[in-house]
Amino acid sequence: xxxxxxxxxxxxxxxxxxxxxxxxxxxxxxxxxxxxxxxxxxxxxxxxxxxxxxxxxxxxxxxxxxxxxxxxxxxxxxxxxxxxxxxxxxxxxxxxxxxxxxxxxxxxxxxxxxxxxxxxxxxxxxxxxxxxxxxxxxxxxxxxxxxxxxxxxxxxxxxxxxxxxxxxxxxxxxxxxxxxxxxxxxxxxxxxxxxxxxxxxxxxxxxxxxxxxxxxxxxxxxxxxxxxxxxxxxxxxxxxxxxxxxxxxxxxxxxxxxxxxxxxxxxxxxxxxxxxxxxxxxxxxxxxxxxxxxx
Ligand code: GRG
Numbered sequence: 001x002x003x004x005x006x007x008x009x010x011x012x013x014x015x016x017x018x019x020x021x022x023x024x025x026x027x028x029x030x031x032x033x034x035x036x037x038x039x040x041x042x043x044x045x046x047x048x049x050x051x052x053x054x055x056x057x058x059x060x061x062x063x064x065x066x067x068x069x070x071x072x073x074x075x076x077x078x079x080x081x082x083x084x085x086x087x088x089x090x091x092x093x094x095x096x097x098x099x100x101x102x103x104x105x106x107x108x109x110x111x112x113x114x115x116x117x118x119x120x121x122x123x124x125x126x127x128x129x130x131x132x133x134x135x136x137x138x139x140x141x142x143x144x145x146x147x148x149x150x151x152x153x154x155x156x157x158x159x160x161x162x163x164x165x166x167x168x169x170x171x172x173x174x175x176x177x178x179x180x181x182x183x184x185x186x187x188x189x190x191x192x193x194x195x196x197x198x199x200x201x202x203x204x205x206x207x208x209x210x211x212x213x214x215x216x217x218x219x220x221x222x223x224x225x226x227x228x229x230x231x232x233x234x235x236x237x238x239x240x241x242x243x244x245x246x247x248x249x250x251x252x253x254x255x256x257x258x259x260x261x262x263x264x265x266x267x268x269x270x271x272x273x274x275x276x277x278x279x280x281x282x283x284x285x286x287x288x289x290x291x292x293x294x295x
Contacts (some may be wrong), residue, residue: 005282006049009069012062013048014040016070020123027115034104034112035119039077041095042235044295046218046286047072047185051193053282054207057273060197063130068141068196071120072189075149078116079185081109083158089240096235121146133196141192148188157181161246169247175216182222183215190214190283206275210283213269218290220262223248224255225294234295266291 021036048069055065084091084099085106092102101109124142127133147153157180164173190211194204225234226241227250241248249258269287273280 006286009049009052009062010045012066013045013052013069013073016066017073019129020067020070020074020119024119030104030108031111031115034100034108035115037097037103038081038094038100038112039073039116041097043073043077043095044293045073046290047076047189050186050189050211050283050286051196053286054190054193055197056193057207057276057278057280057283058194058197058199058203059278060193060199061131064128064133065193065196066130067123067126067128068145068192069189071123071145072185072192074116074120074123075145076185078113078120079149079154079158081113081116085109088158088162089244091237091240093231094236117149137195141195144188144191144195148184153180153184153188154182157184164247166245171252174247174249174252178216178219179212182219183212186215186218187211203276206272209272210269210287213265213272214287214290217262217265217269217287220249220258220265221291221293223250224258224262227255229294263291 017039021032021039024032027035051069051072052062052065056062080094081100083089084094085101092099094100097103099109100112104112121142124145125138128138149155151159157177160173160177161181164177187208188211190207191204194207199207223241226238226248229238231237240246241251249261253261266287270284273283276283
């Protein structure tokens with residue numbers, strides 16, 4: 001993401017995250033340090049930026065979306081911390097730094113992930129510090145997020161991903177795993193922003209399609225980067241998909257066809273935005289960014 005609008009949103013999200021941690025002096029020191037370490041280690045902040053841009057696309061106020069935007073980064077970081085554990089992907093590099101368990105030990109890393117996930121729901125449901133958001137809307141957003149990241153969503157996707165490691169798989173299975181593991185969180189970020197921005201039913205479903213398409217495209221390009229990029233650029237180890245015998249889009253379709261497929265998804269995402277009346281420019285740019293990113 002290069003545009004200054006995205007940098008500005010990222011900075012605001014990071015201020016929100018800092019404020020969230022600064023209010024948590026009641027958390028045991030090492031645990032708080034471990035939670036803060038992985039969240040503040042950087043990252044593209046794609047999910048929070050999507051929450052904010054989606055809220056603004058339907059005429060909502062940025063400030064009403066900021067806490068939920070930050071909550072998405074807390075949840076996303078928890079999945080990274082747990083995914084990197086020795087019992088899962090066993091990675092030692094994330095966001096260009098040692099993984100959480102390498103720095104704080106496995107047990108604290110597990111607890112840091114647990115703490116981040118639950119903190120996210122506290123942040124989504126507590127009264128908004130910036131502008132009032134009705135309790136009903138906060139509860140609805142919490143439900144959408146819980147369904148997306150729970151056992152029927154991201155956690156279930158991780159389970160399937162583990163079960164299919166080293167096994168024969170096809171495009172249908174791959175799409176299901178990716179939709180659950182990566183897609184639902186991206187779609188729910190877009191939907192949550194839209195709900196906080198006061199979207200109507202038609203806009204909400206169009207933004208749901210947009211989220212589904214960029215969510216899958218994100219994973220297609222992630223599979224491509226795992227083959228074509230390097231650890232220094234990505235800030236995490238690459239080539240892991242082949243090493244762990246994971247089925248990927250390049251493995252099933254070849255590199256060139258994977259790019260064509262990813263770009264088709266991006267075009268479909270942009271098409272879905274035509275049902276949204278507000279300023280969809282930033283969401284269009286984000287869709288194109290997903291296809292062009294190099295980290
Ligand atoms: C529930 C433990 C658990 C895991 C869920 C999301 C997930 C499954 C695991 C995270 C690891 C992973 C490789 C997920 C695929 C999605 C992906 C490419 C995540 C990395 O997201 P980026 O590129 O990372 O947005 P940054 O660091 O930029 O935020």
